[in-house]
Amino acid sequence: MNLLLFYILAAAIVVSAVLVVTLRNVFHSALFLVLAFFMVAGIYLTLHAEFLAAVQVLIYVGAVTILMLFAIMLTYQIQSKSIRQINEQAIPAALIAAIFLALAIFTMIRTFGHVDYPLANQGAWTASIDVDELPNDEAQWNWTAVLEDKTGKNYLAGGALLVLPRKMVHIQQAGTFTEDSAPAGYILSANSDFSVRTGTFGPGETIHLKVWSDAVNYSAITDATWKITSSSDTSATLTGSLSNSNPExxxxxxxxxxxxxxxxxxxxxxxxxxxxxxxxxxxx
Amino acid sequence: MSTGSWAPGLTHYLILSAILFSIGMFGLLTRRNAVGILMSIELMFNAVNMNLVAFSSFLTPQYLTGQVFAIFVVTIAAAEAAVGLAIVMLLYRNFRGIEVDKINFMKW
Structure with missing residues (x-):
């Protein structure tokens, strides 16, 4: 299904791009450029780049091509289609482009063709801890997140926090997904950084924990339980939510x-x- | 994911962007019209962006660095289009035409 969508978008891109560079009427070229930009936005959607797809439509379709249409209308007599649009280098240019294409495809297939990279599920379960709610003493805390999917399979992620006196929280260690289906990796995100970050957080700050894995199908996750436990017997349950907000x-x-x-x-x-x-x- | 071989792989995206880049290159080399050349350059920018996003999504899905780079490329492309079209307007005013093979006063 995805592949079919990809081929439809790819065919539309290639056809409209060829028309952009070959049509005699520059105005029509610009209109096909709009179509090509729209289809590229569709390609971005299949790659989970939603924000970039929106940017593509806003800036390329909304601004750049409109600017070009203005330039064409201000400088060019659309009526005079008799003006030759292609110079005498068409055959060498086609040859150069074809050689470049062949080399690029050859190199790409040699480099990436034998590896089957999966397109990751982009999404993550997040939970927040208010530093103020943690106890005011030096203690080692462990956090865990248990994700449960529709089939009843559990994924467990975990890491450690160190609560220092005067309510400073130091994220000590990033854990890994364990349990069941050979998970690939996870991310612990604290505050403003999406990547693994360990650091110290003061009063009034909120720590955002985020778990992410290639092996987890986020659309199948039905429930997530977050828990932080200290070395003494106190424990707290955090509320978590699924976040896959690409613009955020x-x-x-x-x-x-x-x-x-x-x-x-x-x-x-x-x-x-x-x-x-x-x-x-x-x-x- | 259970989609199996029905999902496009990284090489699909790379080859599509190589084709788009080559088409843009052909247009860049053959167009006589300055606006047509700018349109071909935009096609090539799009091919590069598609590569960046594909690499970002397939190889390092946990970091969106490739997408941020693509946003910077879009910004540069917008600036380039604005300045390029201003130059086209100026050429039209001075030469009554924007065929680049006629504008050769810097050749000697």
């Missing part, structure tokens, strides 16, 4: 790990804006 994760990344590139790119956009105005304005 990308937003966190852009505001933490990639904040410098994000700011640099915003300056670049400003420079491009000013540059475009300066270049295209009529001289006085």
């Amino acid at each position: 994760i990308i937003g966190r990344l852009l505001m933490s790990k990639f904040v410098l590139p994000f700011e640099v790119v915003s300056v670049l956009l400003l420079v491009a804006l000013i540059g475009a105005i300066v270049i295209s304005r009529k001289e006085a």
Whole structure:
């Protein structure tokens, strides 16, 4: 089913891309470019990149192609279809593109063709701990998450926290999924980082625990029980929820790990804006 | 997942993006119209983005670094389109045409 969808999208992309580069009427080319961009957004959806699919539609379809249509209408006489659109290099260009394609496909199949990578289920069960609710003494706490799926199979994840005096919580160790079906990995996420992070958290902060695994089919999970237990006999149950919010994760990344590139790119956009105005304005 | 061989693999996406990149390259080399060249470049940007997202989803699904990079590429592409089209407008104003093989005043 997925494969059929992929082939439909791929065929639409290839056909409309060929029309974009070969049609005589540039205006029609731009319209097929819109179609190609839409289909690429569909490809992003099959790759679980929902945010990027939305960005693709907003920026490429909504902004870039509209800008191009404006440029075509301002500069070009659509009526005059007699103007030759393809230069005399068509045959060498086709040859170069074909050679590049053959080399690229050869290299890609040699490198990745023999390995069957599964497309991971993107999703994770999360739970939150308020640092203030933990006891005010030095104690080792263990947290566990038990996920149960429709077939009754259990997945267990666990790790350790160290509660220091004055309510500082140090995440000591990241655990692994155990139990049943040979699970592949998991992620413990604390606060702003999606990847494994150990660190210390102070009063008023919330620790977000997140478990994730390749081996877990998140759509089949019916229940998750979170528990943290101390070395003494106190224990607490946390409420958990399924989170696979792609924009949320990308937003966190852009505001933490990639904040410098994000700011640099915003300056670049400003420079491009000013540059475009300066270049295209009529001289006085 | 029980979808088995009915799910597209990494190589499917890589080959699709290679095809898209080659088509864009062909357009880049053959178009006489400056706007057509810009459209071909956008196709190539899309092919690169598809590669980034495919690698991100298949090889390191726990980190979305590839998708963040793709967002940066989209930003750069938007800036490039804005500046490129401004240059096209300027060329049209000065040469009454945007066929790039006629604009050769920097050749000697």
